[in-house]
Amino acid sequence: MKLKRSLLETTTATPSTMGSEIKPPASGILTSPDRLRKIDQLREKNIDVILPLPTLVAVGDQSSGKSSLLESVTGIPFPRGQELCTRYATQITHRRDPEVQIIITIIPAPQSTEAEKISLRSYRKELSSTTQLRDQFAKILDEVNVYMKIKTDKNPEGEKTFSRDILKIEKCGPTEDYLTVIDVPGIFRLTSKGQTTEGDRNLVRDMVTGFIKDKRTIILAVLPANVDVMTQEILALAEQYDPDGERTLGVLTKPDLVIERSAKEAVCNLVAGRKKALNLGYYLVKNRGGDDDDDSKDDSGIRRKERDLFQQSPWCNLPQERVGVAALRERLQDLLGEITDKAYPELRSEARKKLAEAREQQDALGPPRQTEREQQQYLAQIAAKFQQIVRAALEANYSSHSAFDEHGLRLITQVVSITDTFNTLMRKKGHTYSFVKVKTRDSDDKLVNSDDDSEVDDGNEEDDDPAYDGEYDGEYDGEYDGENDAVHSELANRGTVIHIPPELESFTNIVKQPIITVKQDNSNWIRNMYLESRGIELGTFSPIVLASAFRDQTTNWGLITEHYISLIISIIHEFTLSILNTICAGEKLYEAIKSILMDDLLARYAKGMDYAKYLVQVEREKKPYTVNHYFSSNLQKARGDRASEALKKNCYWDDHSGAYAVKFEHIKTAVTNKSNQEHAQDDIHDILKSYYKVARKRFVDNVWLYAVDHHLLSGPNSPLTLFSEQWVLGLDEDSLNAIAGESRSTRDKRKELTKKIADLEEALRILK
Known part of the structure; x- marks a missing residue:
């Protein structure tokens, strides 16, 4: 497999060349919060369907530790358990605001009916703290499953296993740094009788590729360190849409479960850049475990456990800017800022071009012909x-x-x-x-x-x-x-x-x-x-x-x-x-x-x-x-x-x-x-x-x-x-x-173009 060969390709590094192999992350936090806020506004309006937006997307196989990683990076206490595995994309947004609050809403899928969109948009939860969210999160997810019609043990009347709707969790506060990460369902190879079907597997894969195929998306490939990365399907999928590895960042999880010395050495070679198949390189983080729940009320305990782990050999020999949740979070903020600053002028130009094309298509349909007067x-x-x-x-x-x-x-x-x-x-x-x-x-x-x-x-x-x-x-x-x-x-x-x-x-x-x-x-x-x-x-x-x-x-x-x-x-x-x-x-x-x-x-x-x-x-x-x-x-x-x-x-x-x-x-x-x-x-x-x-x-x-x-x-x-x-x-x-x-197809096309034009006009207003 091409990807395996590229990942296993060894670059001999000496202490004097290590610094040049690993590009150091930009220092400081993101300096364009206003632009990030505008990008989030565009995403809320589903404009990413028309204009691909700068995005950080976390992808991985099921049980890769992705949800646990996102909890560590975002501070959102995701419930654990098979019943609560990711059934839809989750957008986690951090926004600086004087008021501390957590707002949970649902962004309907573009293909939803108007009635479905109205119902999904009506869901809204406002919480005042992470503690309150932790206490109510499981119940909230049950409610969301009902709104999205996800079939679970608690919602047997649901119609589907996975949904294209997006759960949005917005965390606001005076100390929050701007960061948006999208978590998508984990891909899986085998179906489970009575739980998942081949159609579900294809749907999840389609959802994942829908997020990662655009050039403005940074792919966070979450890989368990205790499993040979060459066996992870997500890397092959990422290489399909990012063959040069220019926008894929590998995140290795569960280092505490790596026992064999050769396996630890392989992980170190990836993180240190001695097997560098990705331009953005690899990061190593420790996941929260089931016994971290009590300590999670105080992140200092979890950080202490992570620090203790990375002080052990061989992790202690790795570049410190490549290990730990804090280093990863800082790098993600920098990356999001970089791709946003780069894409911002392009977005305005592309929005104007697409708006002109949509108006031209609308003109080709002629004026609306619904009423007798319009037809005359x-x-x-x-x-x-x-x-x-x-x-x-x-x-x-x-x-x-x-x-x-x-x-x-x-x-x-x-x-x-x-x-x-x-x-x-x-x-x-x-x-x-x-x-x-x-x-x-x-x-x-x-x-x-x-x-x-x-x-x-x-x-x-x-x-x-x-x-x-x-x-x-x-x-x-x-x-x-x-x-x-x-x-x-x-x-x-x-x-x-x-x-x-x-x-x-x-x-x-x-x-x-x-x-x-x-x-x-x-x-x-x-x-x-x-x-x-x-x-x-x-x-x-x-x-x-x-x-x-x-x-x-x-x-x-x-x-x-x-x-x-x-x-x-x-x-x-x-x-x-x-x-x-x-x-x-x-x-x-x-x-x-x-x-x-x-x-x-x-x-x-x-x-x-x-x-x-x-x-x-x-x-x-x-x-x-x-x-x-x-x-x-x-x-x-x-x-x-x-x-x-x-x-x-x-x-x-x-x-x-x-x-x-x-x-x-x-x-x-x-x-x-x-x-x-x-x-x-x-x-x-x-x-x-x-x-x-x-x-x-x-x-x-x-x-x-x-x-x-x-x-x-x-x-x-x-x-x-x-x-x-x-x-x-x-x-x-x-x-x-x-x-x-007008025929039904013309009416549908006119309706689609009318909404597209309105969205693009709103996008240009936001992007001013």
């Missing part, structure tokens, strides 16, 4: 923050919150991008049949697009618009191998990028890359439409023909629009849930809010989709009509282009005028060489073409303005306005509690 305030704050982020997202104010670092949450940017694609797709794929371009000659004798309406509309849109391109090759089949197909791909493929949650499936089934058909045979379609719908008209056609033609030409509008709205809904939904998850403190709160919001969110999404469908229905089912002057301008231009097309085969270059010219008689022929049916078909085409362009632009704007912007984004009843302070105020008590009510 808590949810209202979250809702207000949500609306603040929504406003920033709609205004593209992405520097206002870190959530926008994720580009997928830049809401209005995504919406605008998809809307642009929707507009382009409507322009290039919204029609069922391509309109025919009428071509003329320009001044350079080049064929040009006669549908260029730059002077009457919005630019040269028709130059690259398949709706007006007679050369478009027909049906769109979902393959994206051209410029026009790529436009649709961008919108259709958004559905494969955006995660579609199950709750949105009813809105997003259409996102699965719809097939859009655009047909080339415009002339046959219009001719068939006219022939199948004409009535008794003279030189004209029925308005019903135009309405039917427009309805057929806009077949794709519904599919594209629903696709577009589905993607907008998906983006808004993803944004809503992501921001909600970001601002909620914990998954439970997020899921609770999400669960209650979901039905209303889906209903508002449905309103946006329904309104878009309504706009499609209005445009396609109502009779075509517009007051937009672009319709008249476009129609006039189309008719002019058609007349030009009819004349171009008869035109010629006139050198005299330097321009193309046509003979007057050819003009008459050009306008009379078509039948009434052909004129009607041309009129249907040109009117439909002129109206379609105006209607399509109007429709795209209306879908954006009413279905998207008003119903889904910024309107008073949009999904983004749902989670608001007004929504919170409308929740009933049960819903509030279901969403914002």
Whole structure:
């Protein structure tokens, strides 16, 4: 065993080197009584659970003489007997005070319930002298056993053999020096049937290690001198937490029971430092015996017996500062003062750090949410923050919150991008049949697009618009191998990028890359439409023909629009849930809010989709009509282009005028060489073409303005306005509690942090 080897390691010492091997104790008594008093105050408030405090802890195996040693050091007359063995930690505090008194109280264990703490703290005994304590101590311990629920012969109703509660004995008087020592139950290897269990053994060991593991604890390892110290479990335990032996002080007891010369020599080697495994060394003291009771009323008799023993060989050859209770007591006072002075600045710094950490943890829990008002305030704050982020997202104010670092949450940017694609797709794929371009000659004798309406509309849109391109090759089949197909791909493929949650499936089934058909045979379609719908008209056609033609030409509008709205809904939904998850403190709160919001969110999404469908229905089912002057301008231009097309085969270059010219008689022929049916078909085409362009632009704007912007984004009843302070105020008590009510674990954590903060604030006040 490592410890045995280190303890048996011999350091050869000569008389000239003995003084350097044993560090002499500091002279005089402790000079920081005020600090010690403050440390005791902290310990009374169980702050040692949070901040490890400077402590002297006496540990040892059962029957090591520990209680007898403490009686000699502290003057507290511990009763003797197996029934009265240590069942709990005992804190003995000496405090200088004008009034002589002994105060006995109980410090509840941190894990005690509130009811148990109240009961334990209610116990208090005040005695006026050590003599009175000696007479009543056994009875007092019986009472303490009842309060701590320790099972004994006198308290058979007790529930436990050992307790984590602490018995505090405070001895005050004008001659008392400040000293605090904690006595813990002795560890034992074997259990006793009917008395101790394996659980008791583990509990005691856990109690002992709980006291000795901290670096600010001086371990008083009490070892009987008449037993080989290498067999003492307490040394192995001390070495586990103090491997270098820097804060372990060995106290050898019962030297009067050491008989063999070799055993005495081994003890002397330890005390003299010739086998120094501990930096603080060993002390040798004589225990009080059973026959010392009468003399204990006068400590001089006990001291005389101890002095007589240590004047005998070989004890008389030991350094006097290492033998006797008086020397040990003085050293303990010095040690306690040293570790207190060293730890005091660290305690304040550590208390401030732990206080900041506790407050941060408390802030992370949010404000208390026990009452209905607290829950409302808590949810209202979250809702207000949500609306603040929504406003920033709609205004593209992405520097206002870190959530926008994720580009997928830049809401209005995504919406605008998809809307642009929707507009382009409507322009290039919204029609069922391509309109025919009428071509003329320009001044350079080049064929040009006669549908260029730059002077009457919005630019040269028709130059690259398949709706007006007679050369478009027909049906769109979902393959994206051209410029026009790529436009649709961008919108259709958004559905494969955006995660579609199950709750949105009813809105997003259409996102699965719809097939859009655009047909080339415009002339046959219009001719068939006219022939199948004409009535008794003279030189004209029925308005019903135009309405039917427009309805057929806009077949794709519904599919594209629903696709577009589905993607907008998906983006808004993803944004809503992501921001909600970001601002909620914990998954439970997020899921609770999400669960209650979901039905209303889906209903508002449905309103946006329904309104878009309504706009499609209005445009396609109502009779075509517009007051937009672009319709008249476009129609006039189309008719002019058609007349030009009819004349171009008869035109010629006139050198005299330097321009193309046509003979007057050819003009008459050009306008009379078509039948009434052909004129009607041309009129249907040109009117439909002129109206379609105006209607399509109007429709795209209306879908954006009413279905998207008003119903889904910024309107008073949009999904983004749902989670608001007004929504919170409308929740009933049960819903509030279901969403914002604290779980038991949160309540316990908040309670723990509240107490911890109060304790640390009190600790800083004490440590000033």
